Amino acid sequence: MNLSLKSYLSKLSQEYLQPDLKKLDEIYDALEIQYEGKNDPWGLNLNTHRKCFEYFWFFYKHYFRVKLHNKNHLENKNYMIIANHSGQVAIDALLTMMAFIYEINPPHLVRGMIERFVPTIPFVGELITGTGHVLGDRKNCLYLLQKKENILVFPEGVKGIAKETSQFYKLQDFTTGFLRLALQTKTSILPIAIVGAEEFYPYVIHFPKIAKLLKLPVLPLTPTLIPLPSPVDIYIGKPLSLETLPSQKSTEKEINNHVLELKNEINDLIQTGLKQKRNYLGHAKNESRK
Amino acid sequence: MKAENNIQSILIIGMAGGLAQLTAQVLKKTFPNIKIIGIDSRSLKKSKKDDGISYQKIRYTRNEFEKLFRNHSFDTLFHLGRLSHATLNISTHFSERIDFGLVGTKQIFDLALSLGVSKIVFLSTFHVYGASADNPAFLDEEAPLKASIQFADLRDVVETDFTATNWMWKNQNKIKMVVLRPCNIVGTHISNTMTQYLTHKRSPYPLDYNPAFQFIHEEDMAHILGRSLKELPTGVYNVAPSNTILIRDALSLCGNEGWPLPLSIISPIAQFLKKLGSPFPEYLFEYLKYPCIISNSLISQYLGDDCLGFDLKKTLQSLVKSKK
Numbered sequence: 001m002n003l004s005l006k007s008y009l010s011k012l013s014q015e016y017l018q019p020d021l022k023k024l025d026e027i028y029d030a031l032e033i034q035y036e037g038k039n040d041p042w043g044l045n046l047n048t049h050r051k052c053f054e055y056f057w058f059f060y061k062h063y064f065r066v067k068l069h070n071k072n073h074l075e076n077k078n079y080m081i082i083a084n085h086s087g088q089v090a091i092d093a094l095l096t097m098m099a100f101i102y103e104i105n106p107p108h109l110v111r112g113m114i115e116r117f118v119p120t121i122p123f124v125g126e127l128i129t130g131t132g133h134v135l136g137d138r139k140n141c142l143y144l145l146q147k148k149e150n151i152l153v154f155p156e157g158v159k160g161i162a163k164e165t166s167q168f169y170k171l172q173d174f175t176t177g178f179l180r181l182a183l184q185t186k187t188s189i190l191p192i193a194i195v196g197a198e199e200f201y202p203y204v205i206h207f208p209k210i211a212k213l214l215k216l217p218v219l220p221l222t223p224t225l226i227p228l229p230s231p232v233d234i235y236i237g238k239p240l241s242l243e244t245l246p247s248q249k250s251t252e253k254e255i256n257n258h259v260l261e262l263k264n265e266i267n268d269l270i271q272t273g274l275k276q277k278r279n280y281l282g283h284a285k286n287e288s289r290k
Numbered sequence: 291m292k293a294e295n296n297i298q299s300i301l302i303i304g305m306a307g308g309l310a311q312l313t314a315q316v317l318k319k320t321f322p323n324i325k326i327i328g329i330d331s332r333s334l335k336k337s338k339k340d341d342g343i344s345y346q347k348i349r350y351t352r353n354e355f356e357k358l359f360r361n362h363s364f365d366t367l368f369h370l371g372r373l374s375h376a377t378l379n380i381s382t383h384f385s386e387r388i389d390f391g392l393v394g395t396k397q398i399f400d401l402a403l404s405l406g407v408s409k410i411v412f413l414s415t416f417h418v419y420g421a422s423a424d425n426p427a428f429l430d431e432e433a434p435l436k437a438s439i440q441f442a443d444l445r446d447v448v449e450t451d452f453t454a455t456n457w458m459w460k461n462q463n464k465i466k467m468v469v470l471r472p473c474n475i476v477g478t479h480i481s482n483t484m485t486q487y488l489t490h491k492r493s494p495y496p497l498d499y500n501p502a503f504q505f506i507h508e509e510d511m512a513h514i515l516g517r518s519l520k521e522l523p524t525g526v527y528n529v530a531p532s533n534t535i536l537i538r539d540a541l542s543l544c545g546n547e548g549w550p551l552p553l554s555i556i557s558p559i560a561q562f563l564k565k566l567g568s569p570f571p572e573y574l575f576e577y578l579k580y581p582c583i584i585s586n587s588l589i590s591q592y593l594g595d596d597c598l599g600f601d602l603k604k605t606l607q608s609l610v611k612s613k614k
Contacts, residue, residue: 039532039533039534040534041427041428041502041534041581041583042427042502043500043501043502043536116423116424117423119423119424119580120423120580122498122499122552122553122554123497123498125423125499126498126499126500134427135423135424135425135426137424137426138426139426139427139428140426140427143426143427143428
């Protein structure tokens with residue numbers, strides 16, 4: 001009896017807490033081949049990457065119940081992925097990176113950008129860089145794109161991630177530097193919308209003046225200290241063809257116009273996603289009405 | 291300015307160092323008929339009897355240099371004589387490093403210019419860029435030199451580099467000059483801090499950080515110094531392999547078992563030991579925390595992508611052989 005309970009629990013934990021290890025072997029074998037002989041000066045370590053993936057699997061699959069939509073828009077090449085930022089902490093980036101590894105064949109290892117203070121944190125800095133993150137620096141982005149790597153860019157920056165409840169899903173101003181980098185390296189831009197992350201912390205207020213006094217980038221206050229299990233849907237838009245983009249020598253006004261178009265496209269994806277948004281129980285709005 | 295093709299005599303400053311001796315041998319092989327004079331204020335550990343390479347121990351004073359330049363008609367000057375922080379004893383003060391590195395270097399260059407030298411090769415270091423958490427990977431030659439902002443100990447190194455590059459551009463129409471900023475040079479003939487660090491049986495390494503490093507083999511560096519004579523136009527060049535290696539992997543390749551310690555513990559110990567006279571430069575701990583990776587794209591345009599004979603693995607493994 002004890003044995004069967006033990007084996008049942010072991011089977012349950014294997015099914016629930018661990019990803020399909022055979023699939024994971026195939027993914028990381030493919031990545032090993034992709035990265036064979038390539039040197040990574042930022043410290044990417046595929047073993048660390050895999051370990052972190054396994055540790056976060058439960059949260060990815062069963063807590064945030066991530067779904068990746070429109071996978072057919074992707075080709076087997078590198079992209080500069082442009083996304084909306086949300087959720088107070090950068091869990092949206094982590095979930096996107098996991099989705100592009102696990103849900104797409106061949107896997108797309110996406111390099112996230114980190115703030116300047118992150119590498120200074122003992123132990124954490126090494127773990128973060130081991131999972132493929134790099135310092136958010138223009139030269140780093142340029143080098144990664146020249147090496148045909150995928151990078152994830154949140155052009156809203158901190159303003160995007162740290163929004164009050166009344167601002168949820170309202171896109172903030174986009175920076176424009178990313179477009180010039182894409183043009184310089186002839187990299188396709190892939191717009192994506194992340195829906196569901198704002199509800200990790202559904203009630204948030206910010207104190208910008210106190211944050212400024214304390215020299216902090218933001219100071220959010222929320223009654224829920226841990227992120228709530230809001231299901232996350234990632235919608236992939238159609239990649240922007242480089243032919244339709246302005247040239248590298250375009251004026252700032254032309255670049256701004258294209259960035260605005262891209263912002264509108266991501267906003268359309270968000271609005272489509274919000275219509276089908278799942279609630280905390282995982283039911284889409286249409287389903288719950290039925 | 292003498293014709294660069296007819297090199298007849300070369301002066302090497304810092305000849306007691308292993309790199310200078312290797313460079314002299316490379317130059318002798320490339321130009322068998324030239325006369326090489328190596329000078330240093332230190333004694334040579336081994337007596338050299340190579341034909342055409344002579345060694346003189348001199349005091350680094352203006353008079354001695356003037357006599358030397360006037361007695362020999364040098365075509366080329368290799369200035370490899372940076373005072374290493376690692377081998378300084380307590381009696382070697384900061385002012386001495388400033389006297390030689392900063393004031394002395396400029397005087398030597400002025401003498402070389404006035405007495406007909408056609409090319410100067412000056413050896414600086416990648417340390418001038420400084421190790422910092424916000425360094426992008428692959429710093430090019432135009433990156434700001436931030437090392438002395440964090441560590442006053444590195445003021446002489448940065449200022450000497452500044453002096454050399456300023457002097458170079460000011461006199462670019464009168465004399466050819468190359469400033470090289472190599473990454474960590476390691477090898478069996480040199481005893482710099484990094485070689486000592488790697489070849490110990492156990493060296494402390496940070497448990498809480500693991501930055502990427504670049505290493506160049508001493509023989510590769512000597513060959514690049516030799517090639518810089520004819521193949522590099524006036525300018526500043528980083529010298530490093532394209533690849534990097536994490537410091538823990540580097541120690542492991544060298545057979546160094548290491549002591550994993552959090553840097554927050556190591557740093558105060560080093561500061562204390564420094565007060566007791568330890569020669570270990572404490573700024574190196576910053577280089578064990580954060581990366582300072584340099585780009586070799588400029589020098590590769592002139593010397594080719596395959597200008598290094600040793601890859602990173604071979605470079606580090608050569609240190610293991612030396613331990614046996």
